[in-house]
Amino acid sequence: MVKYLCSNSEFFNFIFCNRKYMYMKKLLFGVLMLSFLSCNSDNINNQTEESSNNTESLGGSAFKRGCPSEDIRKTALQNSAELRQKYSELEANTEKFTNDLKLGKVLSDGTVEIPVVVNVLYRTSTENISAARIAEQIAVLNADYGGTNTDVSKIPTAFQGVKAGDVKVRFRLANTVRKSTTKTSWSTNDAMKRSSSGGIDATSPANYLNIWVVGNMGQILGYATFPESSGLWNDGVVIAASYFGKTGASAPFNQGRTATHEVGHYLNLRHIWGDANCGNDLVTDTPTQTGPNYGKPSYPLYNTCGGVQRSVMFMNYMDYVDDAAMFMFSAGQKTRMQSVVASSGARSGLRLY
Numbered sequence: 001m002v003k004y005l006c007s008n009s010e011f012f013n014f015i016f017c018n019r020k021y022m023y024m025k026k027l028l029f030g031v032l033m034l035s036f037l038s039c040n041s042d043n044i045n046n047q048t049e050e051s052s053n054n055t056e057s058l059g060g061s062a063f064k065r066g067c068p069s070e071d072i073r074k075t076a077l078q079n080s081a082e083l084r085q086k087y088s089e090l091e092a093n094t095e096k097f098t099n100d101l102k103l104g105k106v107l108s109d110g111t112v113e114i115p116v117v118v119n120v121l122y123r124t125s126t127e128n129i130s131a132a133r134i135a136e137q138i139a140v141l142n143a144d145y146g147g148t149n150t151d152v153s154k155i156p157t158a159f160q161g162v163k164a165g166d167v168k169v170r171f172r173l174a175n176t177v178r179k180s181t182t183k184t185s186w187s188t189n190d191a192m193k194r195s196s197s198g199g200i201d202a203t204s205p206a207n208y209l210n211i212w213v214v215g216n217m218g219q220i221l222g223y224a225t226f227p228e229s230s231g232l233w234n235d236g237v238v239i240a241a242s243y244f245g246k247t248g249a250s251a252p253f254n255q256g257r258t259a260t261h262e263v264g265h266y267l268n269l270r271h272i273w274g275d276a277n278c279g280n281d282l283v284t285d286t287p288t289q290t291g292p293n294y295g296k297p298s299y300p301l302y303n304t305c306g307g308v309q310r311s312v313m314f315m316n317y318m319d320y321v322d323d324a325a326m327f328m329f330s331a332g333q334k335t336r337m338q339s340v341v342a343s344s345g346a347r348s349g350l351r352l353y
């Protein structure tokens with residue numbers, strides 16, 4: 001059954017569509033007596049059927065439902081410039097609200113909600129990852145950046161004081177774009193980011209985090225652009241399908257942490273070892289370390305840099321350990337990410353007020 005539409009102006013013998021119009025007594029008085037049905041009732045036949053076959057669809061009743069709200073409104077708007085102005089503002093606000101829902105925004109507690117577009121380039125059905133798996137990946141990002149991941153309890157006591165907790169960044173899926181391809185492998189040449197090279201063009205990269213999910217990239221799990229690329233055609237994160245989401249992903253990179261790591265770069269985090277022997281990651285609360293760690297190290301894991309020996313923070317998302325072995329950002333990393341999504345930051349386009 002097609003639900004009756006109150007806004008249909010051809011049938012205006014009955015009312016009660018909108019109580020706001022109750023005050024218009026002159027117009028309503030004549031029809032009040034006939035108004036027994038709510039416009040929201042489903043117990044009404046399809047409008048078209050009623051029109052074409054009154055006797056049958058009315059079921060013996062002398063009345064058919066109608067609603068004059070729009071006609072009354074039309075007259076009222078014609079007679080009042082003030083109402084016309086309010087009407088115009090109302091519709092503009094409604095449209096803005098609708099659009100805002102698709103974009104990022106700053107929540108009441110200052111958290112920046114980043115809108116995400118997932119671009120899926122698939123050759124096989126396995127590579128055409130499901131909507132459920134995409135939702136799973138978004139959930140992992142929100143848990144890891146919110147500090148609500150269950151393995152946060154594994155953070156060693158020595159690092160409890162410098163954990164980021166809630167980074168105050170969240171992610172919301174705004175759209176998924178899918179495209180089939182015959183390509184069997186992809187490289188880091190950004191071909192996946194342009195339709196002219198067999199990829200998918202980014203959606204407004206200044207305003208959306210674009211994630212491209214592709215098939216085989218060899219030994220590369222994913223890669224990302226840093227904030228200086230904000231808004232450029234190639235801005236965003238690339239992740240191989242096998243390491244995106246959880247269900248069906250390949251162990252030991254099947255907990256969705258490749259995305260957590262790559263989005264860290266996107267928000268200006270460097271690898272925790274500073275991409276050099278005892279390098280600098282521009283964060284003071286992450287111990288200097290000699291290089292990347294792999295697998296599932298045990299704490300403490302001592303490195304010596306600058307003559308100082310201490311355990312490194314291998315469980316940081318910006319190290320190279322297995323998904324199950326990484327579960328924290330540091331407070332210093334949080335500050336760097338916050339500066340990027342701030343209103344003055346390179347990625348302020350992800351915010352919407």
Ligand SMILES: [Zn+2]
Pocket residue numbers: 261262265271
């Ligand atoms: Zn990296």
